[in-house]
Amino acid sequence: MNSGALLVNAAIPLVVLAVAWLTPSLTSPTLPFGVRIPAARADAPVIAEQRKRYRWLVGMAGGALVALNVGLSATTHLVRPGVVPVLILAVFLAAFSRTRVAIAAAKRDEDWYRGLSQGVVTDTSLRTDPEPFPWLWSIPALLIVAGTVMTALVLYPSVPDRLAVHFNASGIPDHFATKSVGSVFFPVFVQAGVTATILVLAWFSFRARPELDPARPADSARRHRRFSVRAVISLLVLAACVDLSMLAGAWPIWHAGQKLSPVLVMLPILVGLALVVGVALRTGQGGSRLPAADGGVPEENTGVVRRDDDRYWRGAGSLYVNRADPALLVQKRSGFGWTFNFGNPRALLLLALIVGLPLALPLIVR
Structure with a gap:
């Protein structure tokens, strides 16, 4: 396989892996791994622990897949384009789902919303x-x-x-x-x-x-x-x-x-x-x-x-x-x-x- 094809075979899985690894950093602190939590629980130890485990799993498994893909692409034609990115996505989904379940369980068992006033709000100026x-x-x-x-x-x-x-x-x-x-x-x-x-x-x-x-x-x-x-x-x-x-x-x-x-x-x-x-x-x-x-000056918290x-x-x-x-x-x-x-x-x-x-x-x- 020529160097251009090898570069592409390496670049696409790396992009997928980078996005998977960075995903927890993109969302709000009150939505760790897609679980809605009160802002006061954003620093809960279970969230930091689960985030660390998620990144370790995605980084190790995804990195191994990228390295294997580059090695096989340089010596054989056994790996078809697109297979490794799909495998990395599978690792991401499995790790994300596992982490989400663990955080949701902690939220449920510790009743994080107990005694809190929940609500929704709208701003009509965003329409007018x-x-x-x-x-x-x-x-x-x-x-x-x-x-x-x-x-x-x-x-x-x-x-x-x-x-x-x-x-x-x-x-x-x-x-x-x-x-x-x-x-x-x-x-x-x-x-x-x-x-x-x-x-x-x-x-x-x-x-x-x-x-x-x-x-x-x-x-x-x-x-x-x-x-x-x-x-x-x-x-x-x-x-x-x-x-x-x-x-x-x-x-x-x-x-x-x-x-x-x-x-x-x-x-x-x-x-x-x-x-x-x-x-x-x-x-x-x-x-x-x-x-x-x-x-x-930040807006005053309504509670x-x-x-x-x-x-x-x-x-x-x-x-x-x-x-x-x-x-x-x-x-x-x-x-x-x-x-x-x-x-x-x-x-x-x-x-x-x-x-x-x-x-x-x-x-x-x-």
Whole structure:
């Protein structure tokens, strides 16, 4: 296997491992491993102990998988691309679920919410005077798609009658198709689909219901505004990076005999993912890592804690199911960004449309 393919085989599992290891740092202190707790319990010894065990397990098991993947990729072709990242995800889910169960058990056994006043709060100004959607940040992705369209139009007459549409890990063509509008413009269709999907998700996420802290509602509303803008901008930049990768992958398709460079294809995506992770670490889920009052005096604590709503989160605390909630998307309880309300039929329809688009794209080249 050449050095470019080896680099890609190592980079993707490392990114997955880094995100898994950093996940506990992204969420609010009152949501350790997706378990809702009172702020007064954020420093409970069981949480620190379980976080340490989680990171040790993910780091050791994930690191061993990455090392094994690099070693086998350098000497054999036994490991197929994508297998090791999936195995790392499996380790992450198992470790996360185990840690979540342990913290939830401590919360239940010690009755952490006993005697506390629970509540929810809203800020109508987030609806009447919302932050403007950062449309300007979508321009780079749209320009790249437009540039790819123009390039495909110019090169179409010179594209060979039989063109490569798939490459192996070393960049060698291994699947071909007859020249047609569908096969030549397939990268453009993928770009347009990815860009449209991210734009739609970004817009719905930007308008998603905020998760405000009833203890300091005004401070958390300010955090939510900055979080939403930064998170959506990072998504729009990621869309441009994905489009650049698609353009790099399209070039050898349009030029017969050229090898695909795995490094050139993966580098923009890796840069985009690094930006998203950087924004997540600096901002925190829901703005939890941002200063509350922009350097001013923090809001006085009302004494009310967030409602214990663990019953609406299923699986490993990653699936939100609440039929009484009209929200399409809500903030994740682990990681960074938003997730669907699987109890809302409209949200399920939106998810079906998003999932169905990439599944339908391969039919274009047939």
